[in-house]
Amino acid sequence: MPLIVLSGIIPLISVASFYATENASKKITQEATENLDLKSILLAENIQDWNESNELALLNLSQQPDIIRANPNTQQTILAKIVNTYEHLYLAHTINLQGWNISRSDGKKPQYYGDRNYFQDAIAGNPINYQTIISRTTKQPSLCMSSPTIRQEEILAVTSICTDLTALTEQVGKLRFGQTGYAFIVDQNADLLVHPDPALISGSSLTNLSQYPPVKNILEGNVGNFFSFTDDNNVKWVSHSILLDNNWAVVVLQEEADFFASKIEFQKLAFFINFVVIVGTSALTFFLANRLIEPIRDLSEAAITISEGNLDQKVNIKREDELGILAFSFNHMATQLKKSFEELQQTFQKLEKAKEEAVLANQSKDQFLANISHEFRTPLNSVLGYAKLLQRDQSLDADQIEQLNTIQQSGTYILTLINDILDLAKSQTGKMELHLKEFDLLNCLNGIIRIVEREAKDKGLKLKTQFKNLPNTIIGDQKRLTQVLMNLLNNGIKFTSSGEILLKVTLVETTKNRNLPLQQKIRFEVIDTGKGISSQELKKIFQPFEQVGNIESRYLGTGLGLSISQQLVELMGGTINVKSKLGKGSNFWFEVVFSQETISSNKSQQPYIGVIEGYKGRKRKLLVVDDRKENRLLLANILEPIGFKVLMAENGEHMFTVLEKERPDLIFLDLLMPVKTGFTSAKQLQQESEYNDIPIIILSACSITPEMRRYVNCKAFLNKPFEEEELLELLAKYLHLEWIYRKKEEISPIPSYKNPTKQPVVS
Numbered sequence: 001m002p003l004i005v006l007s008g009i010i011p012l013i014s015v016a017s018f019y020a021t022e023n024a025s026k027k028i029t030q031e032a033t034e035n036l037d038l039k040s041i042l043l044a045e046n047i048q049d050w051n052e053s054n055e056l057a058l059l060n061l062s063q064q065p066d067i068i069r070a071n072p073n074t075q076q077t078i079l080a081k082i083v084n085t086y087e088h089l090y091l092a093h094t095i096n097l098q099g100w101n102i103s104r105s106d107g108k109k110p111q112y113y114g115d116r117n118y119f120q121d122a123i124a125g126n127p128i129n130y131q132t133i134i135s136r137t138t139k140q141p142s143l144c145m146s147s148p149t150i151r152q153e154e155i156l157a158v159t160s161i162c163t164d165l166t167a168l169t170e171q172v173g174k175l176r177f178g179q180t181g182y183a184f185i186v187d188q189n190a191d192l193l194v195h196p197d198p199a200l201i202s203g204s205s206l207t208n209l210s211q212y213p214p215v216k217n218i219l220e221g222n223v224g225n226f227f228s229f230t231d232d233n234n235v236k237w238v239s240h241s242i243l244l245d246n247n248w249a250v251v252v253l254q255e256e257a258d259f260f261a262s263k264i265e266f267q268k269l270a271f272f273i274n275f276v277v278i279v280g281t282s283a284l285t286f287f288l289a290n291r292l293i294e295p296i297r298d299l300s301e302a303a304i305t306i307s308e309g310n311l312d313q314k315v316n317i318k319r320e321d322e323l324g325i326l327a328f329s330f331n332h333m334a335t336q337l338k339k340s341f342e343e344l345q346q347t348f349q350k351l352e353k354a355k356e357e358a359v360l361a362n363q364s365k366d367q368f369l370a371n372i373s374h375e376f377r378t379p380l381n382s383v384l385g386y387a388k389l390l391q392r393d394q395s396l397d398a399d400q401i402e403q404l405n406t407i408q409q410s411g412t413y414i415l416t417l418i419n420d421i422l423d424l425a426k427s428q429t430g431k432m433e434l435h436l437k438e439f440d441l442l443n444c445l446n447g448i449i450r451i452v453e454r455e456a457k458d459k460g461l462k463l464k465t466q467f468k469n470l471p472n473t474i475i476g477d478q479k480r481l482t483q484v485l486m487n488l489l490n491n492g493i494k495f496t497s498s499g500e501i502l503l504k505v506t507l508v509e510t511t512k513n514r515n516l517p518l519q520q521k522i523r524f525e526v527i528d529t530g531k532g533i534s535s536q537e538l539k540k541i542f543q544p545f546e547q548v549g550n551i552e553s554r555y556l557g558t559g560l561g562l563s564i565s566q567q568l569v570e571l572m573g574g575t576i577n578v579k580s581k582l583g584k585g586s587n588f589w590f591e592v593v594f595s596q597e598t599i600s601s602n603k604s605q606q607p608y609i610g611v612i613e614g615y616k617g618r619k620r621k622l623l624v625v626d627d628r629k630e631n632r633l634l635l636a637n638i639l640e641p642i643g644f645k646v647l648m649a650e651n652g653e654h655m656f657t658v659l660e661k662e663r664p665d666l667i668f669l670d671l672l673m674p675v676k677t678g679f680t681s682a683k684q685l686q687q688e689s690e691y692n693d694i695p696i697i698i699l700s701a702c703s704i705t706p707e708m709r710r711y712v713n714c715k716a717f718l719n720k721p722f723e724e725e726e727l728l729e730l731l732a733k734y735l736h737l738e739w740i741y742r743k744k745e746e747i748s749p750i751p752s753y754k755n756p757t758k759q760p761v762v763s
């Protein structure tokens, strides 16, 4: 972490200090330059002052014509006074128009100046003239200035003063800056007038510097600039020059290394400071990082521990700063989290308990329903079965037949009630399922009509059918479709006192997609002219146990029919709709799509007792295993008349004793039996190679669950009270039987039942 911090900080510091150093050294360079500039300006100003005082001295003399007109001795006195007044003057003299001295301050005999430029320029009328020379008197560079003395525009004579340059030399010579900085002065001809080195300004003539780079630069017109050059000794210099009014130039110069020395010094210092700053920052960063990172590390470790489920984790940081507040908040959060978790856990435990209780309650409800169902179905199996068998007895009189009908009707009603309650329980737990099978639709519809038409007739109602374009066979759950239609038709009959009930079944559309079986949408409608249902009541009729209308009509039903029918139709992929008008009648309809795989043209007539006389081939042996004698006898009574030999056993164990003596072609096995149950017996049969090829049909009053189907290895399940057709169908299927039917005239009429919701049950 500190390394990460440093790797971020050091480049920043370096860049910042680089810029600071650069800026500072620029400033230093600027200051040095300005310094050089200032020095040259000061020097120039001094020389200017000096020059002005010279001019003043000259003009004092030249502008007094009286002096010229005075005799030479008087002139000398005046000239000497001037020379004494201006200390750097060494000579003042007057020159006549021929070039000879009229008088001289030094009293020497007159000399000839007619060849000097400054004399000639003055004669020419120039007010002030300059000439630098090596003085014949001092053998030093000197400045001679001249001015004409004019009276009434006539030049009377020339006045001249000469000054040595010692004053300047002193000044310039004293001027030193840095190790190497100095100044020099050249005149307008680039002749050297003043220089700290006396050797350069002594001799018989002035040294000309016109080829010396800084001077050459001035001659080229570059005055007032900084100029860098390398001298003959390969030393680099920086120079600056100023031009004076008299066209002299002051040049100041310094070796470049010297000039930048302070800058280099500064850079060294800056480098040192940078170094100290970086090292210091690094150390400080390490220190601070440890102070900051440690608590943060503590916090993150605590966060990880908490996320792993340890809610007792606390951060031990006691500080007053933001980190301290963070740690406090963190600990607070952990406490809150723990509290919330505990509450959540308690709620969860309560919920779990409630769920367990609900599951248990549900289980006991299921168990209760299963038991009830079993307890009712078992006796009903006998009641309904024997009632039906007895009805066939030709010797019964009309009263006895009526009594048998009442027994059958009541039994069927109880069965309906049980079935409805079981269906409701199944639908509520999502356990209701369809068993798809190919069946003959028309046959099925006619069967339904046969069952309900007697009831309609008894009430003086017309039962009409209207079947349009119906396919021969469809694949669906025939039992459940029948249940729904029976319910709707029975309701129609129940709630209609006059008029008619129409069952309308129409093929709505056929769709054929490639590789898919034919899809046929069929609409089923039950229309009655009954009492109708009000719009208020319409909302309730599909709810379980909802019976609407007047009290009398209620006892006829359970209030479950429509609710279960709705669920079944939904399971088939449709919805029951209803349109009704009070006093006019009701119209219930639904549409379901069936697939039609094959059309079996030679489908045999539905087999049922009364139609079948026997079967072809050898006599088949059937073993009925049931703990209840009446159930065993019922099967024997049904099957023996059509040519089967029926063996019987009371329980599983007994079954094996029977099996030791006789081998049946098929076994009907009850599930709930004392000593050895059907479950164990079926398992055992399966395990013994001697018997495992005997087909088993489970015949039980238990409601069969999918788990049971998986558990018991059998050919088929048949629920008590069973349907005769189904029983015979199964026998035909597993024993490969071909039925022998009775002749038409021998067939007795089928009994019908009051208000059944199931097809007739035979057991």
Ligand code: ADP
Residues within 6 Å of the ligand: 487, 491, 492, 495, 528, 530, 531, 532, 533, 541, 542, 546, 547, 548, 549, 554, 556, 557, 558, 559, 560, 561, 562, 563, 586
């Ligand atoms: P129930 O066993 O009472 O017939 P259902 O669930 O089948 O139960 O019907 C619920 C209620 O809907 C009935 O009690 C009745 O009031 C009303 N109902 C059903 N079908 C009809 C009909 N065709 N005409 C008038 N009322 C009907």
